Amino acid sequence: MLEIKNLTVSFSNTEAVKGIDMKAYDGQIVSVVGESGSGKSVTAKSIMGFDFGAKVKGSIRFDDKELMKLSQKEYRAMRGNRLCMIFQEPMTSLNPLHKVGKQILESVKVHRKSTDAKITNEEAKCRVIEVMEEVGLNEGIYDKYPHELSGGMRQRVMIAMAIVNNPGLLIADEPTTALDVATQDQIINLIREVNKTHGTTVLFITHNLKLAKQISDYVYVMEKGRIVESGLAEEIFENPKEEYTKKLIDSIPRHIKLKDTMLEK
Numbered sequence: 001m002l003e004i005k006n007l008t009v010s011f012s013n014t015e016a017v018k019g020i021d022m023k024a025y026d027g028q029i030v031s032v033v034g035e036s037g038s039g040k041s042v043t044a045k046s047i048m049g050f051d052f053g054a055k056v057k058g059s060i061r062f063d064d065k066e067l068m069k070l071s072q073k074e075y076r077a078m079r080g081n082r083l084c085m086i087f088q089e090p091m092t093s094l095n096p097l098h099k100v101g102k103q104i105l106e107s108v109k110v111h112r113k114s115t116d117a118k119i120t121n122e123e124a125k126c127r128v129i130e131v132m133e134e135v136g137l138n139e140g141i142y143d144k145y146p147h148e149l150s151g152g153m154r155q156r157v158m159i160a161m162a163i164v165n166n167p168g169l170l171i172a173d174e175p176t177t178a179l180d181v182a183t184q185d186q187i188i189n190l191i192r193e194v195n196k197t198h199g200t201t202v203l204f205i206t207h208n209l210k211l212a213k214q215i216s217d218y219v220y221v222m223e224k225g226r227i228v229e230s231g232l233a234e235e236i237f238e239n240p241k242e243e244y245t246k247k248l249i250d251s252i253p254r255h256i257k258l259k260d261t262m263l264e265k
Contacts, residue, residue, distance in 0.1 A: 001023065001024065001025050001026055001061075001062070001201075002022075002023065002024040002047070002060075002061070002062045002169055002201060002203070003022075003023050003059075003060075003061045003062075004020065004021060004022040004023070004043075004047070004058065004059065004060050004061075005021050005058055005059040005061075006019045006020075006021065006057075006058040006059065007019065007020050007021075007022075007043065007046065007056070007057070007058035007059070007060065008056070008057045008058055009039070009042050009043070009046055009054050009055070009056050009057075009225075010054060010055045010057075011053065011054050011055075015225055016039050016042045016054065016225055017039040017042055017043055017046070017225045018039075018224075018225040018226050019058070019226075020039075020043065020222075020225075020226065020227050021227070022043075022220055022227065024169070024201050024202075024203055024218075025201070026168075026199065026201055027195070027199045027200075027201060028201055028202070028217045028218060029191075029192070029195050029201075029202040029204060029215055029216050029217050029218075030201075030202070030203055030204065030216060030217065030218045030219070030220065031203075031204040031205075031206060031211075031212035031215065031216040031218070031219045031220070031233070032044075032203065032204070032205050032206075032219075032220045032222060033206055033207065033208075033209055033212045033219055033220070033221050033222065033248065034207065034221060034222035034223055034248075035207055035223070035248075036207065037224075038222040038223055038224060038225070039222050039224070039225040039226075040205045040222050041173055041174075041205060042054065043222075044085065044171045044173050044203065044205050046060065047060055047062075047067070047083070047169075047171065047203070048079060048083055048085050048171065049067060049070065049072075049075035049078075049079065049083075056068070062082070062083070062168070062169060063082055063168060080107055080110060080111060080165060080167075081111050081165050081167065082167055082168045082169065083167060083168070083169050083171075084161075084162035084163070084165075084167040084169070084170050084171070085162070085170075085171040085172075085173060086155070086158045086159060086162050086170070086171070086172050086173065086175050087158070087173050087174075087175070088173060088174040088175065088177045088178055089178055090146070090151070090154035090155050090157065090158045091146060091154065093158060094146040094154065094157065094158070095146075096145065096146050096147060097145075098145075099142065099143050099144060099145055100141060100142070100144055100145070100146060100149070100157045101125075101128055101129075101132075101141070101142030101143060101144075103157075103161065104128045104131070104132070104157070104160055104161045104164055105124055105125060105128050107161050107164050107165065108124045108127055108128060108164055108165065109124060111164075111165040112124075127164065128142070128160075128164065129142065131160045131163060131164045132157075132160050134160070134163075134197075135156045135157075135159050135160045135163075135190055135194075136156055136186075136190065137153065137156050137157065137160065141153070141157070150183075151178055151179055151183065152179055152183035152186060152187065155175055155176075155179065155183075155187055156187075156190065158175075159175075159187075159190060159191070159194065163194055163198065163200065166198060166200075167200060168200065168201060169200070169201045169202075169203065170191075170194065170195075170200050170201070170202050170203070171202075171203045171205065172191060172202060172203070172204050172205065173205040174205055174206055174207070175187055175191070176188065176206075176208075176211065177206075177207075177208075184211070188211060188214055188215050191204070191215065192215060202215075204216060208252075209236075209237065209245075209248045209249055209251075209252060210252050212233060212236075213233050213234070213236075213237045216233040217232070217233065218230070218231070218232060218233065219231065219232075219233050219236045221236065221242065221244065221245050221248070223244045228242045228244050228245070229241055229242045229244075229245045237249065
């Protein structure tokens, strides 16, 4: 379980996150929804233990460990293993000079090294091809460079890289924003399938309440560094209590809302 208590994230004299509490139970998909600057991505980076020039206070517990007390070495050992994150633009994470198969393979090798588990190159490659097929990439993609792939395929590569070591928590930070609507749906379905197949807890960061409703068990709504509303996805969407949440819902195009209603019937 992921449990956050009284998390505060500050840049100089500005608080980007203001004492929030949050939970994600094992196997849940939890969305954090808010406009740009609401503090949702900063929260995600804090969970991952990234050094992004902020002062982070509070408690972040995962796997019965207090992450805030880990050394950088201990945190690095968890990243890519128990904790993984995918971003809005895969090209910021993928090396353009290396084939994608090699990059996923490196994730396997780093994990095995950190756990002292031995694996041959052939075994590692078999694992990579297995997980690529799981996310809808054929074996031929192994020898492709990132620039040779579409945006949706690159995001599939990032998901493969994230799940290849069976993490307990996958943070997806706006993973569909740069994609067309059809590809967005494919990536959402893929994340749900990963959650269902592996029992991976997912923290889904988005500004899009429609996507949050589509994928989530539970939703937190953030505004200006605070959680202003939280609840089951259906409850938040059908009966929002806060004006900010209502505004987010009203920003969804009417034809999309009608389409969702028809699908539910």
